[in-house]
Amino acid sequence: MSQSLSIVRDLAKHREASVLVMLAAVAIYLAFASDYFLEPRNLLNVGRQASVVAIVALGQALVIIARGIDLSVGSVIGLSAVVGAILMRDTGSETIGLLGGLATGLACGVVNGLLYTRLRINPFIATLGTLSVARGIALLLTGGIPLPFGGFAEFVGAGRIYNIPVSFLLMIVLAIIVHIFAVKTVTGREIYAIGDNPKASRLAGVNIRSIRLFVFALSGLLAGLGGLILAGNLASADPNLGVGYELDVIAAVILGGTALSGGRGSIIGALLMALLNNAFVLLGISAYWQVVTKGLVIIFAVGLDGLQRRGDDD
Amino acid sequence: MSQSLSIVRDLAKHREASVLVMLAAVAIYLAFASDYFLEPRNLLNVGRQASVVAIVALGQALVIIARGIDLSVGSVIGLSAVVGAILMRDTGSETIGLLGGLATGLACGVVNGLLYTRLRINPFIATLGTLSVARGIALLLTGGIPLPFGGFAEFVGAGRIYNIPVSFLLMIVLAIIVHIFAVKTVTGREIYAIGDNPKASRLAGVNIRSIRLFVFALSGLLAGLGGLILAGNLASADPNLGVGYELDVIAAVILGGTALSGGRGSIIGALLMALLNNAFVLLGISAYWQVVTKGLVIIFAVGLDGLQRRGDDD
Amino acid sequence: MYSNGKTSTAGNEPVAGILPSGPLLRARGIAKSFAGNVVLHSADLDLYPGEVVGLLGENGAGKSTLMHILSGGLQPDAGTVEMHGQPTHFNTVLDGIEAGISFVHQELSVIGALTVAENLHLGHMPKTRAGFVDFQKMRDEAVALLNRVGAGGIDPRHEAGTLRAGEQQLIEIAKAAGRNPRLLILDEPTSSLTPHEVEGFFAYVRAARAAGTAIIFITHRLEEVLKLCDRLVVLRNGAIVSERRPAETTRQQLITDMTGKPAIYEYRERQIPDKTVALSLQRVRDRDHLEDISLEVRKGEIMGLFGLVGAGRTELLEVIHGARPLASGKIALFGTPVSHRDPSAAVRNGIALVPEGRKTAGILPQHSVRDNAAISSLRRFSGRLFSDLRGDVTRMEDYRDRLGIRMARDTQPISTLSGGNQQKVVFARALMVDPSILLLDEPTHGVDVGAKSDLYEIVAREAERGLTVLMASSEVPEILALCDRVAILSKGRLAGILSREEMSEDRILTMAFMEH
Amino acid sequence: MPAAAQAPEGGTVAAVENTKGPIKIAFLSFQNNPFWTPVTEGAEAANDYLSKFNATVDFVDLGNELSAEAVVAGIEGALAKQYDGIVVVPIFDGTARIIDEATDEGVPVFNIVAEGATPSNRLAFMGQDATSAGKQIGEYIAKKMDGKGKLGVITGYFGATQHTQRMNGALDFLKANYPQIEIVGPFENKDKAESAYSLVQDMMTANPDLSMVYVTAGGPFGAAKAVKDLGLTGKVGVVGFDHTPDNMQYLKTGEMVGLLDQAPYQQALDASVMLYNYLVDGTEPPSKVIPVVGKLLTPQDVQ
Numbered sequence A, B: 001m002s003q004s005l006s007i008v009r010d011l012a013k014h015r016e017a018s019v020l021v022m023l024a025a026v027a028i029y030l031a032f033a034s035d036y037f038l039e040p041r042n043l044l045n046v047g048r049q050a051s052v053v054a055i056v057a058l059g060q061a062l063v064i065i066a067r068g069i070d071l072s073v074g075s076v077i078g079l080s081a082v083v084g085a086i087l088m089r090d091t092g093s094e095t096i097g098l099l100g101g102l103a104t105g106l107a108c109g110v111v112n113g114l115l116y117t118r119l120r121i122n123p124f125i126a127t128l129g130t131l132s133v134a135r136g137i138a139l140l141l142t143g144g145i146p147l148p149f150g151g152f153a154e155f156v157g158a159g160r161i162y163n164i165p166v167s168f169l170l171m172i173v174l175a176i177i178v179h180i181f182a183v184k185t186v187t188g189r190e191i192y193a194i195g196d197n198p199k200a201s202r203l204a205g206v207n208i209r210s211i212r213l214f215v216f217a218l219s220g221l222l223a224g225l226g227g228l229i230l231a232g233n234l235a236s237a238d239p240n241l242g243v244g245y246e247l248d249v250i251a252a253v254i255l256g257g258t259a260l261s262g263g264r265g266s267i268i269g270a271l272l273m274a275l276l277n278n279a280f281v282l283l284g285i286s287a288y289w290q291v292v293t294k295g296l297v298i299i300f301a302v303g304l305d306g307l308q309r310r311g312d313d314d
Numbered sequence C: 001m002y003s004n005g006k007t008s009t010a011g012n013e014p015v016a017g018i019l020p021s022g023p024l025l026r027a028r029g030i031a032k033s034f035a036g037n038v039v040l041h042s043a044d045l046d047l048y049p050g051e052v053v054g055l056l057g058e059n060g061a062g063k064s065t066l067m068h069i070l071s072g073g074l075q076p077d078a079g080t081v082e083m084h085g086q087p088t089h090f091n092t093v094l095d096g097i098e099a100g101i102s103f104v105h106q107e108l109s110v111i112g113a114l115t116v117a118e119n120l121h122l123g124h125m126p127k128t129r130a131g132f133v134d135f136q137k138m139r140d141e142a143v144a145l146l147n148r149v150g151a152g153g154i155d156p157r158h159e160a161g162t163l164r165a166g167e168q169q170l171i172e173i174a175k176a177a178g179r180n181p182r183l184l185i186l187d188e189p190t191s192s193l194t195p196h197e198v199e200g201f202f203a204y205v206r207a208a209r210a211a212g213t214a215i216i217f218i219t220h221r222l223e224e225v226l227k228l229c230d231r232l233v234v235l236r237n238g239a240i241v242s243e244r245r246p247a248e249t250t251r252q253q254l255i256t257d258m259t260g261k262p263a264i265y266e267y268r269e270r271q272i273p274d275k276t277v278a279l280s281l282q283r284v285r286d287r288d289h290l291e292d293i294s295l296e297v298r299k300g301e302i303m304g305l306f307g308l309v310g311a312g313r314t315e316l317l318e319v320i321h322g323a324r325p326l327a328s329g330k331i332a333l334f335g336t337p338v339s340h341r342d343p344s345a346a347v348r349n350g351i352a353l354v355p356e357g358r359k360t361a362g363i364l365p366q367h368s369v370r371d372n373a374a375i376s377s378l379r380r381f382s383g384r385l386f387s388d389l390r391g392d393v394t395r396m397e398d399y400r401d402r403l404g405i406r407m408a409r410d411t412q413p414i415s416t417l418s419g420g421n422q423q424k425v426v427f428a429r430a431l432m433v434d435p436s437i438l439l440l441d442e443p444t445h446g447v448d449v450g451a452k453s454d455l456y457e458i459v460a461r462e463a464e465r466g467l468t469v470l471m472a473s474s475e476v477p478e479i480l481a482l483c484d485r486v487a488i489l490s491k492g493r494l495a496g497i498l499s500r501e502e503m504s505e506d507r508i509l510t511m512a513f514m515e516h
Numbered sequence D: 001m002p003a004a005a006q007a008p009e010g011g012t013v014a015a016v017e018n019t020k021g022p023i024k025i026a027f028l029s030f031q032n033n034p035f036w037t038p039v040t041e042g043a044e045a046a047n048d049y050l051s052k053f054n055a056t057v058d059f060v061d062l063g064n065e066l067s068a069e070a071v072v073a074g075i076e077g078a079l080a081k082q083y084d085g086i087v088v089v090p091i092f093d094g095t096a097r098i099i100d101e102a103t104d105e106g107v108p109v110f111n112i113v114a115e116g117a118t119p120s121n122r123l124a125f126m127g128q129d130a131t132s133a134g135k136q137i138g139e140y141i142a143k144k145m146d147g148k149g150k151l152g153v154i155t156g157y158f159g160a161t162q163h164t165q166r167m168n169g170a171l172d173f174l175k176a177n178y179p180q181i182e183i184v185g186p187f188e189n190k191d192k193a194e195s196a197y198s199l200v201q202d203m204m205t206a207n208p209d210l211s212m213v214y215v216t217a218g219g220p221f222g223a224a225k226a227v228k229d230l231g232l233t234g235k236v237g238v239v240g241f242d243h244t245p246d247n248m249q250y251l252k253t254g255e256m257v258g259l260l261d262q263a264p265y266q267q268a269l270d271a272s273v274m275l276y277n278y279l280v281d282g283t284e285p286p287s288k289v290i291p292v293v294g295k296l297l298t299p300q301d302v303q
C-alpha cells in the first residue's frame, strides 16, 4: 500500500504526470463524446498531426535542458523545406533535395550555436534574429511562391506503412533515440550537467561550447526534418511553412516537463495539443471556444501539478 | 584618460550600450541616406510607433527581472481594447470604457500572477494559457467583429499635444515613473532581489508571492493601456489587436538589457525596432530584404556586445 | 609526523636518477588587488609532496584568493609560481587541473541534476563498447572513491541535488581525490561535515599524504588543523606572517597570529531578569518531520538548538519563521498566538533569520553588499513613497564597523566578498530589522575565530539588551560558549532541554543520539 | 412529388429532390475576422435550406489561425467522421494532396473562396481568382490616378499566395499599361491595421506626393485612418478588399476609395447546394472553376 502510494507520489513529482492525466481525461471524454474518436484511423491521424511538433520539440527539449532556447525553429522549418524543394527541382534528385533540406536545418542550428557560443549573444535574441533571417531567405529564394514537393518526401510526410503514418513512426523512433541519447550517452549527460551548473561543468572538463553548439545544431537538424515532413505532407514547400511553430514547440516541451525527459516529455506535450485540435474538429467546437478551451486545457494540465505541490515555495 | 576609458568600459558592460550604438548607427545612416529622416515629424512618428511596444515592455521588463515571463500581453492588448469598447458602447461613458479597459488588463495580469504564485504554474505555460483564453474571450465578446473606439481614447492613441503624439509623451512619462519605481521604491528593489535569489529574498522577509503578483498585475495593466492606445489610434477595437506582440515586447526588453533597466532599456529596444520599420519605408528597401535585415540588425545589435566580452565563459 | 623538513633547497638541480626532493610548488611575492583594494601584498609559500599544510587567516585575509592564483583561476598582479623548479603560468583553471592541481572550492558546486556517480565522472565518463555510458563501471568506481573519502554511506545512484550540504561536500572531495592530484587544495571542506564524516575525511587526507600528495587545508576550526597538519601557515594583511608546527604551538598563539590580539569570547554569566516568555512553541509539528515540539524561550535568552544532521533544527526554525507550514500546534510571541504564512509576516513581527546555506539561501549574489544588508529592513525604513537609500549608506557604515566587515566599498557585489564576510553581511541584514527574536541557523559556518568571537559578542550584547535568540548549531563549543540553555532535537523530537549548569559536551551528544 | 424547389434567398442554385437518403456535408472554414461572418452565415443558410431535403451542412471551425495544416487536419477529421462531401476553404498551397485523397475515397470536395496554386481533383472551385481580382483593382487604381503618380503597396503576409497574387495582379497590369505610375513598396503589415497605419504615415513622410495606397489583405482601414489623421482625405485614397464594417466606414468618409468584395455569403450557400446536388444525382457544377466577380464598391455607392 505505502509502496504503491510512494510510486504515485514519485510519479506526481514529474510534471509529465499531470499532463498525462489531462491527456487521458481529454481522450476518455472524446471516446464518449464522439463515435469516431477511437477509430484507429482517427487515432493515427492524431499521431500524425502531432508528429512535426513532437519531432522538433525533441531538439528543443535538449536546447532548453542546456538552458538555451531556440525561437528560430518555425523559420528553419520553412527554409529547409524550400531549399529541399529547390535542390530537388534543379538537380532532379530527391536524395539531394532531402539531404539539402536536412543540411539547411543543420546549418541554421550551427549558426545559432555559433552566435551563442562565439559571439555570446543571448540565445533568445540570436534565434529571434535567425527566425527573421531564415524566413527572409526562404522568401528571397522562392520569390514568395510555394514550390511543389513530392516523391519520397511526400511518402515521409503523408505515406503509411501497414496503414500507420510514416511521420508518426518516425516520431516514435526519434523520440526513443533522443531519450536514450539523453539518458545513456556521455554527451547526453553533459547536456544535463551544463544546464544545471555551467561553470562547475566547465571546470569538470565538459566542453560546454561544443555541447551547446551541438544542441542547437541538433535542434536545427530536427527542425529541418520537420520542414521536410510538413512540406511532404502538403506536397508543397511554402516559404511561410512553420510560421509561429516556435511557441507550439516550446509549449510542447514545457508541457512535457523538460527537465526529466529528453524524449518522452516532448511527445506527451505535442500529443496533448494535437488531441485538442482533433477534439475541436470531431466535436465541432466553434473557433472562438477552441481558442478559450485550448488555453484552459494548457493551464489545467500544468495546474493540476501545482495544486498538489502547495506549500513549498522556491 | 584612463578615467574616461574606464567609463567606456563600464558603459560597454551594459548590453544597452551596444544596442544604443546600433540605434545611433542606424539613425546616422538614415540621416544621410534619407532627407526626411531628421524631420521632426518623422522622428515623432518613430517615437509614436515605438510607444505601445515600449509601454508594454516596461511591465514585461519588471516581470523578467523578477524571473518571470508574460506571453499573454498581445492578447491582453486585444481583450482590454474590446472590453473598453463594449463598455463605452453600452454605458455611453468614455471614462467607464477606459477604466474598464485598464481594469481588464489588470485583471488578466492578476490572473497570471495567481496562476503562478498560487497554482505554481510555470509562468511560460500559465501566460501561454491566458494568451489563448484572453484572445478567445475577445473573439467571443465581439463575434470577431471590430468595434468603433473613439472619443478621448482616440486622443490618447492618435492625438497630439504641441504636435507631439500623446502616446509618445505617455511612453516617456511612464518610462520615467517605472524607472524611478524600480530603483527607488521598496517594491522596486524587492523585485530585483527576487530576480537575483528568490529563496534568499523570501527568507529575508520579502513577500515574494505578492511581489510576483504585483509585477504580473502591472504587466497586465500596462498591456491594457497599450490596447487602449492601439485601439484609440485606429479608432477601432479589433479582437485581433496585438496578435504576436509578445515576441516584439520581449525582444524589446532583452535588447534593452533588462537586468539594469526598468525603464530606459525597454524604450531603447522598442525604438530600435520602430526605427528599423521606419528605415524600410524611408529607404524603400525591397520586400524580402526587409525581413532579412531586421534579423541581422537584431543579431548585430547584441553581437557587438558579445564580441568585446570574448574570453569570459560562464 | 613532520616528514618533509626544509632540508633541500629548491634551486638545486636534481641529481640524475634521483627524484627531485625540492618543493612541488614554490610561490614568491604573490600580489593581488581588486579595484585598488590590496588583498595580497607579497605572499611566499612552498609546498612539498607528502605534506599537509594548514592555511589559516581571518575572513578576507586572502586565503581563497591565493589558492585561486595557485590553481589558475586568478592571475596575480606580481610574483612567480614554480612547479618542480620550473616557472609555471596557468591561464585557466583547466591548465591547473592538467598540471595536477585539484581545488575543492569553498562554495559547493555539485551538479544537482546528475547522480552522485555521474558527478564523480563528469568530464571523463567511461563508455561501454557500444558507446553508451558505462553505468556499472561508473557506479563501482564511485563506490570505491566514496569509500576512500569516508563517504561509503552515500548511494552513488542518488541525485546529488537531494543530498545534504555535507554529503555534497564529500562528493566534491571524492571527485578531487579521483583525479589523484599532485596538489590538493581543500578550501573549508569540513564546514558542513558531521564529526563522523570529518573522521573519514581525515583518514583520506592522511592516505593521500602517504601517497605523496601535497595538500593545503583551509579551515577556521583550529582543533582540526592542530590534529591533521604538518605545518601551519597564517596569512594576515596580505602576507604570510607565521609558519609553525602543530606540536610547537597553541590555539592562543595561532589566534594571535591571525588577529593580532589574543582575545577569544568566553561565556559570561548573565542574569535574565525578565521572566517574560518571548517565544513559545506548543506541540509544534510540520508536515513530515517535526513531532510535537514544545519550547519556551524567555526575553533576552540565548537558546541553543542542537542535534545531529537531520534532527530537524532547520525545519523548526523555518516553521517559526513562516517559511514552512505549521501542520499543527501553536506558536506565540510574547503571549500572542501567531501563525505566519510567510517569512515576510514573521519579519514584520520582529522575527529575523540568518539561514543555513549562505550561497543558496543567504546572499543575493548580484547585489551590492549594501543592498544585501538592507533587503530585510527596506520596509522598516522606507518613507511613504521611496526607499530610504541615504539611510542605507549610514546603516551600512554602522554595521560594517560593528561587525568588522571587510570590504573595499559597500557597492561591490557581495559575491566578491570572502565567505566569512558574506556571512557577516547576512548577520547585519538580520540585525537591521531590529528583531525581537533572532533565529540563527549555523550562523558561524565559515566565519573565522576572531569574527566568531565578535559575532558571539554581538549576540550576547543584543541579548543583554533584550533580544531573544534561538540558535541552531552543530558545534558544541559554540553552544557552550554562547547559550544560556540548549534544546536538543533528535529525529524530529525534542530530546530535552539543558540549563547552563547541566550543559556538557557529553550530555548534549548523548541526548542527541537518543532516538537513534 | 413536391414542386420543384426554389433557390434559397441570397443564393442562385436550387436543390434537387433527395432520392439518396440522408446526406451529410462538412463545411470547413475559419473564423478570425469579419470576412468569415457571411461565410458562416451562408453555411447556416445552406443547412436550413437543405434540411428540408434530408441533408445537413455541419459547420466545422478550423480555428482562428489560417494554415494549410489546419485544412489538412480538418479534412482528415471530416473523413474520419464519414461525411459524404466536403466544402472547404483551402486557402493555401499544400492542400491539394489531402483533397485528392478525399476524392479518391469517394468524398467529393468543393473548394470555395481561395485555393492553392497546385491543381487538385476537387469537384469544383468557386471563388475569386486572386490575380484577376488584383487586375480589376489595378484598372480601377489607374483610373483614379489618371495613369500617373505614386502608389503605395501594403501586402498582408509576404509569401501568402492569395496576397501575392492580388498584389501582382494589380502591379503587373499597372507596369504593363501605366508606366508612369510609380510603386512604393511593397511592405508587409501581417494583416494588422495598426501596422498599415504606421506604414502609411512613413510612406507619406518619404513620399509626400503619394496619391493612392493599395492594401491587399487584412487591415485596410488602418491605412484609411492614417490618411484621415494626416488630414489627407480627398488627396490620398485607399483601395482594398472585403466589405467588412470597419472598411465600409471609411468608404463613407472618403478615405477608402474602392473596396472589392467576394460575395462570401453566396459562395458558401451555392457551393453547399451544388455539392448536395452532385451527391444526390451526380449533377456536375456548371464548370470546374466558377468565377466570382467581386463587386467593387466606391464612395458613391454608399452615399
Ligand SMILES: Nc1ncnc2c1ncn2[C@@H]1O[C@H](COP(=O)(O)OP(=O)(O)OP(=O)(O)O)[C@@H](O)[C@H]1O
Residues within 6 Å of the ligand: C034, C035, C039, C057, C058, C059, C060, C061, C062, C063, C064, C065, C066, C106, C406, C407, C408, C412, C416, C417, C418, C419, C420, C421, C446, C448
Ligand atoms: N572578484 C573580487 N572582486 C573584488 N574583491 C574581491 C574579489 N575576490 C576577492 N575579493 C576580496 O579579496 C579579499 C580576500 O578574499 P578571500 O576570499 O581570498 O578571503 P578568505 O581568506 O578566503 O576569507 P574566508 O575565510 O572568509 O573565506 C576579500 O576582502 C574580498 O572581498
Ligand SMILES: Nc1ncnc2c1ncn2[C@@H]1O[C@H](COP(=O)(O)OP(=O)(O)OP(=O)(O)O)[C@@H](O)[C@H]1O
Residues within 6 Å of the ligand: C161, C162, C163, C164, C289, C307, C308, C309, C310, C311, C312, C313, C314, C315, C356, C474
Ligand atoms: N534537499 C533535501 N532533500 C531530501 N531530504 C532533505 C533535504 N534537505 C534536508 N533533508 C532531510 O530533512 C531532514 C532534516 O534535515 P536538516 O538538514 O534540515 O536537519 P538539521 O537538524 O537542520 O540538520 P543540519 O542543518 O545540521 O543538516 C533530514 O532527514 C534530511 O536528510
Ligand SMILES: O[C@@H]1[C@@H](O)[C@H](O)OC[C@H]1O
Residues within 6 Å of the ligand: D033, D035, D113, D114, D217, D218, D241, D242, D262
Ligand atoms: O480577403 C480575405 C481576407 O481578408 C481573409 O483574411 O482571408 C480570406 C480572404 O479572402
Ligand SMILES: [Mg+2]
Residues within 6 Å of the ligand: C063, C064, C065, C106, C187, C418, C419
Ligand atoms: Mg575563502
Ligand SMILES: [Mg+2]
Residues within 6 Å of the ligand: C313, C314, C315, C356, C441
Ligand atoms: Mg540545518
